Amino acid sequence: MENNTDDAEQKEENSSSPVMDRNPSPPPEAADGLDTEDVDAIGDTVYSKHWLFSTLTRLIHMVTDLSEENPEAQMKLSDDDEEDLCKVWDMAMDKDVARFLQEFKAADILLGVISKSRCPRLTEICVGILGNIACFPDTCVTLSQKEDLCAVLLLLLGDADPPTLLETSRLLLTCLSHKDVCSLWLQRIRQQTSVCPNICFIMCSSTNTDLLEKVGDLVDKLFDLDEELMKSWITAKPHDKKGDESDTPLDLTSCLLEAVKQLRSEKLNAIEIYLHVFQLITTVEEGLENFAAPNGPGKALWDFVCDVVCEDLCQQNDLEVALHEQKSTLVQAFAVLQALYRCQDQWGSRAEPNIDLIGILLRLCQHHSENKEDAGDEQLQALFEITSEFLADLCIHIPKEAVLDLVNKGYLTAEICVAAANSLLPTYKASFQHLQAALLEADPNLADVMRTRFPD
Template structure:
């Protein structure tokens, strides 16, 4: 059984096990009439207090017995136990049940179970239940104040079980999304030095795309909330002590790159998360220095993002479709490319003027000039502004050979030349003049069209 959930940022998001297509029906109850049933109900729900008590009590006894019998060996839940625990997991989606579990000290019970558990599925379910409890602001605050529990959850990022890692990442992301406790969690994450290397290890080694996407969400949220934490993580070289070699240094940016490559092969939508992380890194001086280093990851990230834009997001004949479906991803991609292009002076091999990339930018300029209604779309406007500025950077250094290739491939035509001029003028006049000068040497007729339309 696997667990599915909506995005963690939604205020009342819930982690549930798809074992159930709906919330479980209440178990059979004993009692005398309607009054007894009402007394046993949790809040306004039809869920039974008695059944929940007995299930959690049975869980405590079960874990104690298993840990005594097999203190080291992994164990497996019975089908009946797993089904009942998954019912609790689903029930915790309800606000009244979540509050009742909190009042019943369920967080302390689950902490004890997690600490003693030798069953990956049991650990996953317990963290999932906690994740549901944390979805509501008041219960999240109470849960977040339990220091021992929070410390164990952060250490679980070093677990070897992907489903447990997924539920732990979801839980942490949920807590970071609650404004009343996010600063408390950031402080704990700063203090727990294993968090960064554990996340790096997951990103560099996992093939589970759901996990990689959720870990990316977690890193993105952390970097968005705490710039100083981001600076520390990208400049430090955390040590990975899991492998055969001792103290293997991990580079966060390279781990991010490995994760996004894995996502590209199976889950293209998850790429936007990692592109935004790269974009955040380029907003600080430390990040630009890392990407500008001769032996740094800048060129590798540039090559990857160029390939994604040209082959996955904007193929030759689908610009309209790409703008409709991928505009937010394109904004992040071009923001990263522009920042990396400005970092390339010390790279051992410079970023080649990618003909197909320039063609896509020219088509975006043309789309902007021909579709005035795009002015009402904030994301398209952001994309057009970034690509215009990027085009200006490219034209300042554009070699004559590149212009020849653009003309020969019919990428530079009367329409795209005028669209490029419209994008460059009046803000980027020197870039326009460089493009015009290169064009005058390769195709005087196109140069005349531009000077006729823009005589100044």
């Protein structure tokens, strides 16, 4: 019995159990047709305080009895117990229920259950209930003030159960999204040294794409909120969970790359999250040094993002579709590629000019010149600006052979040459001149067109 989990910031989508596509049926007291005044409803809901109290009490006794009988035994929930707990999970999405659970000290109860649990499904449900409680600002503040609970939740990032990791990541992301407590959580994450290696281990070893997407969201949020945390994680070299110093240390950017490769094969729309993380990393010196290192992940990331742009986002016959459906992803991709391109001089060898990538940039320039109505679209304008700047970087070093390949593949026609020149001039005059010189050797006729249109 798995659970579908959506973005932590959208509480209305935080579903707990696929068998509960609606709110759970009223508890037995209401279902038996008793008078309304006899039903101890929680707030304005039809949920019973007595039923909720009984369910949580039963949970406490169940976990306590089993842990006393055999502390090491793997525990399994009965179907009835799991169904009732999933009802509580769904009920916690209601603000009145979340507040009642908080008043009932459910967070302390669930912490005790998590600490004693020998059942992955039970742990997942308990964290999921806490995640729904945390969706509301006031209950999130109260929950976040419980230091013991927060410490246990951060340690759960080292759990081996993917559904539990998914719910833990969702809960942490929810708390980081509440402005009143995000600084408190950032402080705890900085202090808990296991968070970085555990997240790296998830990214480099998990094949669960829902988990990888949510962990990517979590890293993106952390880096967006705390640049110093990002710098410390970039430079850290945590070892894997075995703690064996002889093992190759985990590298954050390499782990990010492994995760996004996994997402590409099954969940392409989620890679924008990781591209934004990479882009954030390129904004600090520590990140650029990491990508520029001769044996670092820079070249591998360059090859990967080039493939994504050329093979997945901008195929030959779908440029119009790509522009309107993938424009934000393309902005991130080009920003990352441009930063990596500027690091190439420090690699063992420069990457060969990617003709298809340059061709895509040229086609985007042509599209912009022919579609002035796009001027009101801020994302398309941002895409055009990064396209022009990146094309200028590529053209300043472009060899004659590459220009000849562009002509032979149909990427450089008279119309595209003019569009490229309009994109480069007057800001990137040196790049235009270098392109013109290479074009003169590769295709004198096209060079004459450029000279005629732009005599100065």
